[in-house]
Amino acid sequence: MAQTERIPSRQTTAGKPTGSGPPGTVTDSRSSERSAGKPPSWWARARRDKILLLMALPGLALLLVFHYLPLLGNLIAFQEYLPFVPLGRSAWVGWDNFAVIFNGDAEFLNALKNTLLITLVQVIFVFPAPIALALLLNSLLSERIKRVVQSVLYLPHFLSWVIVIAIFQQILGGSGLINNFLREHGMGTIDFLGNPDGFIALLTSQVIWKDTGWGTILFLAALTQIDPGLYEAARVDGASRWRQLWHVTVPGIRGLIILLLILRLGDSLTVGFEQIILQQNLVGRPASEVLDTYVYNNGVLAGQWGVSAAVGLVKGLVAVVLVLGANKIAHIFGEAGVYKR
């Protein structure tokens, strides 16, 4: 009987979700006959959609267990956590673990400084790279050359950081391509990989190598959306190519640039964790420690679980605030932002 009472109207009459209508507005011809025009009850709808709910369950459970349950694990930021004491039995220590942040522990401040410095350098050098490359690709007349170049430049994005760094070692390492060349020609070798002063430049060049090509995709898509008539009109008005770039192209992709910049700023405190941890032993911790490696080195390796969790928690909270704040600023400037208000 339950089968025959199945309600086909969920799809036929509800149509696309409006996003604003309350759940009760789902019209439901069969059940409304029974319940005199009232929307189906909570329980009736749950029963009607039980298969859908069951289908959602495995994915939802994985997300809850491995993405939301760890949020509870942040409680150890307020505990004196020892790995062999059961999770609930650790002593509560209030805000003690946050002392490194509030009192400005030197190691923590160094990690924070490096993180912000790397973010700053990457916003200046890494962020514009795909825009420039996309403009260059977009101005190519031959579709075929464009496609070949794209195929080549997208490739590094799919490689792991382990592979990228191994490749960089072959080129820049002590017995790598460039130093071999220098040695053969009687010149001194350059220590690219172990030089603390050059570490940020090294990181930045690796990110540019890996992700610039991939980063062009969204910009290329946005560039094709620009009305060719605008260029036409600009040319008729005698605009030079640079003025066309400034008055037609840039406004055409401004929204996207701001959107991506917001996402990048939201990630200000997250800088290439795998990339850095793989190369840290070559340059030493003072030059390469960032917040994420600080959490890993002090927590998992050195056993200061509570302190690391506290730093991680504050980092996570600040990151959420940054995304929301950046989005707000975008709205103020009249852009769409990451999501609608």
Added chain:
Amino acid sequence: MSAVQTGIDDGPGMPSRAVKGVVLLICCAVVIIPFIGVIATSIASQEHVTNSGGFVLWPDGLNLDAYKAIFNGGVVQRALLISVVIATFGTLISLAGSTMLAYSLSRPGSFGQRPILMIVLFSLLFSPGLIPNYLVVKEFGLLDSLLALILPTAISGFNVIVLRSFFMGIPDSVLDSARIDGAGDFRIFWSIVLPLSKAVLAVVGLFYAVGYWNAFFNAMLYINDTAKWPLQLVLRTYVINNTELSSGDLGGASADQLPPQESIQMAILVVSLVPILIVYPFLQRHFAKGMLTGAVKG
């Protein structure tokens, strides 16, 4: 000059075009040359590699000793097997979980859709943090288990949204006709929605597969037992950290027969690159579409 132009390019003179060509050529060379060098070093002869200081840009022949060494039953072969197993099962688990979740979120007005969608979307906004993640994996007894490399990253909210947008684009009339014929939700999903979504399934599946293949840090964090190391960890230990591969690590080949370490290292690198290169043409053709669907409709 062509009548319709999509870009700025207003018939530039030869110099401007030449500059563009040179810039793009350099960009491509910077990406391609290292790959050629890696492959060349893995197949060059022993003398050639040693004389060139450990890295060559062009091989002097085809010498497969390095590959024979790593496929002699040692650590590399075992790690390769583990990586293949993780990528295969991980992708299956990810696809099953993500498609079902996405489908249940794609049916308009279904029960509980709004809160579940919120849970998926909010997961994109924050990451729970390294220490709490570690504690959860530990509490579930997954340390040193290969499941620790699959389950925590099995569902990507972004991919769920991409799949959901695609499923929502399937015309209601198609699904309704099946419903009138008496098909239930799962039947519709399995026999109608999935076959209509092969392209997006392939793209999302490959994204998951590449993610599993490339994952390095979770393995470093959760797997202490070197016998369970995936390829990326082996790569870090023996290539990046330059730990010497003994003959024991290579399945007991006698030490004096071993090809130079550099060749073996590059052979390991090539082995870990090959699967990516194989799926790359496909990724490259379809991913942009998937990316844009997610970006526009997400």
